[in-house]
Amino acid sequence: xxxxxxxxxxxxxxxxxxxxxxxxxxxxxxxxxxxxxxxxxxxxxxxxxxxxxxxxxxxxxxxxxxxxxxxxxxxxxxxxxxxxxxxxxxxxxxxxxxxxxxxxxxxxxxxxxxxxxxxxxxxxxxxxxxxxxxxxxxxxxxxxxxxxxxxxxxxxxxxxxxxxxxxxxxxxxxxxxxxxxxxxxxxxxxxxxxxxxxxxxxxxxxxxxxxxxxxxxxxxxxxxxxxxxxxxxxxxxxxxxxxxxxxxxxxxxxxxxxxxxxxxxxxxxxxxxxxxxxxxxxxxxxxxxxxxxxxxxxxxxxxxxxxxxxxxxxxxxxxxxxxxxxxxxxxxxxxxxxxxxxxxxxxxxxxxxxxxxxxxxxxxxxxxxxxxxxxxxxxxxxxxxxxxxxxxxxxxxxxxxxxxxxxxxxxxxxxxxxxxxxxxxxxxxxxxxxxxxxxxxxxxxxxxxxxxxxxxxxxxxxxxxxxxxxxxxxxxxxxxxxxx
Numbered sequence: 001x002x003x004x005x006x007x008x009x010x011x012x013x014x015x016x017x018x019x020x021x022x023x024x025x026x027x028x029x030x031x032x033x034x035x036x037x038x039x040x041x042x043x044x045x046x047x048x049x050x051x052x053x054x055x056x057x058x059x060x061x062x063x064x065x066x067x068x069x070x071x072x073x074x075x076x077x078x079x080x081x082x083x084x085x086x087x088x089x090x091x092x093x094x095x096x097x098x099x100x101x102x103x104x105x106x107x108x109x110x111x112x113x114x115x116x117x118x119x120x121x122x123x124x125x126x127x128x129x130x131x132x133x134x135x136x137x138x139x140x141x142x143x144x145x146x147x148x149x150x151x152x153x154x155x156x157x158x159x160x161x162x163x164x165x166x167x168x169x170x171x172x173x174x175x176x177x178x179x180x181x182x183x184x185x186x187x188x189x190x191x192x193x194x195x196x197x198x199x200x201x202x203x204x205x206x207x208x209x210x211x212x213x214x215x216x217x218x219x220x221x222x223x224x225x226x227x228x229x230x231x232x233x234x235x236x237x238x239x240x241x242x243x244x245x246x247x248x249x250x251x252x253x254x255x256x257x258x259x260x261x262x263x264x265x266x267x268x269x270x271x272x273x274x275x276x277x278x279x280x281x282x283x284x285x286x287x288x289x290x291x292x293x294x295x296x297x298x299x300x301x302x303x304x305x306x307x308x309x310x311x312x313x314x315x316x317x318x319x320x321x322x323x324x325x326x327x328x329x330x331x332x333x334x335x336x337x338x339x340x341x342x343x344x345x346x347x348x349x350x351x352x353x354x355x356x357x358x359x360x361x362x363x364x365x366x367x368x369x370x371x372x373x374x375x376x377x378x379x380x381x382x383x384x385x386x387x388x389x390x391x392x393x394x395x396x397x398x399x400x401x402x403x404x405x406x407x408x409x410x411x412x413x414x415x416x417x418x419x420x421x422x423x424x425x426x427x428x429x430x431x432x433x434x435x436x437x438x439x440x441x442x443x444x445x446x447x448x449x450x451x452x453x454x455x456x457x458x459x460x461x462x463x464x465x466x467x468x469x470x471x472x473x474x475x476x477x478x479x480x481x482x483x484x
Contacts (some may be wrong), residue, residue: 022216022464025456028206029133031450035211036132040268042125048120056111059104062097072287093423095277099326102267110260117253124246127447134438134452136206138431140217141204143195144465145427151196153420154188157413161185164409176408184413202465216466218459225435228378234371237444241367242360244445251352251359258352262345269338271330282319363443370440377433384426391419434458 033039068091075084130259167173207213229237242248273426331338398415401407434455441447 019411024218030211056108085287097275100273106263112394114256120249147195148198150192227332240444251356255352255356258349265342269298278323290379380429391422
């Protein structure tokens with residue numbers, strides 16, 4: 001059982017069973033990996049975005065179209081009293097290979113930029129997942145420590161209230177001290193209610209994240225290497241953040257894609273050249289009493305020994321044809337819409353570039369903030385530990401003064417509350433250090449699930465907490481232990 005910064009206020013809490021293995025950060029992360037809907041959606045989105053590159057490349061590759069039609073024709077020609085009734089089938093296959101399409105080329109490069117942006121967004125989602133798991137796990141530990149402190153404080157103030165009532169009954173203290181003790185006790189009851197609620201919420205949030213009910217969780221070790229940012233130079237963190245932070249990469253990808261979008265809109269105004277090949281087959285068959293009248297069939301520009309044959313009704317039964325050639329097309333005027341789209345895309349590209357520059361500035365500032373915060377957290381952990389020793393010494397001195405009559409109950413209650421507050425502050429400083437360190441790594445784009453595995457080594461394999469029995473009933477303040 002763990003001698004945590006808060007649990008030393010009393011004996012450790014009973015576990016579910018002797019030798020039971022508590023869940024650790026790895027197990028929680030694995031459960032969340034498979035269950036967390038947000039993370040699963042991000043993975044599906046990432047896979048979907050990969051298809052953008054295929055779609056962008058398609059405009060540069062050959063296209064094949066096939067068309068088939070079946071028709072029934074009934075035609076009356078007044079001149080010559082001619083009538084035709086026939087059925088026909090038409091099949092056409094067309095192959096087209098772009099030879100020069102500036103818009104398609106820039107569209108392909110735009111698609112590559114979009115996929116690059118999706119990669120950065122996926123990296124950000126991966127980091128967010130790591131942070132959610134860490135915040136969920138250590139959020140439970142933090143709330144549990146706060147609850148343990150609130151329970152121990154409530155018991156201590158309750159005993160002090162009982163003692164004050166006893167001293168009042170024998171005339172050793174005035175009624176005002178009873179009222180002061182009662183007020184302090186009422187406040188600790190409120191704090192305990194809030195702590196119980198916060199703990200239940202944190203526990204539920206972890207279960208929502210992982211889809212599992214956790215009975216016990218491994219606690220933090222007492223001795224941890226909380227030495228501040230490594231490397232210790234801020235500029236090293238800033239250099240990495242400016243080029244590797246996912247938010248910067250997303251903004252950079254958006255700016256690149258917007259630039260290619262502007263180029264694509266310009267390319268849409270340029271000539272397009274394509275190699276085109278077409279094969280067509282038409283089969284016609286007369287119906288009923290189709291009459292033969294004056295009917296002419298004209299064949300234009302025959303080549304070689306090309307011949308034209310007709311049926312007795314003047315209808316050519318079968319036609320086969322192939323065409324191969326180069327097609328050149330260019331939009332000349334479409335109401336000014338193309339030029340407007342080009343201008344619009346160019347302006348959006350300029351705006352995206354400005355957002356990219358701002359993203360670098362914002363991330364640089366965030367990295368500075370997280371660096372200084374982690375640096376201060378490391379100092380706070382050491383200072384909070386010393387504050388516990390000082391608060392404990394002050395409580396002992398105040399207790400002695402109260403017993404000999406040089407201190408009143410208000411002084412004693414304040415000293416007790418100061419000690420419990422120091423213990424809570426110490427625990428919070430440790431959790432803040434861990435989470436802010438992860439935020440600092442996330443700012444540089446280096447945070448990954450492997451960091452959870454490394455952080456898992458900070459947990460004890462023998463000391464754990466019971467999520468469904470955090471009661472300290474029967475514990476004694478005499479076992480209070482100051483963190484080393």
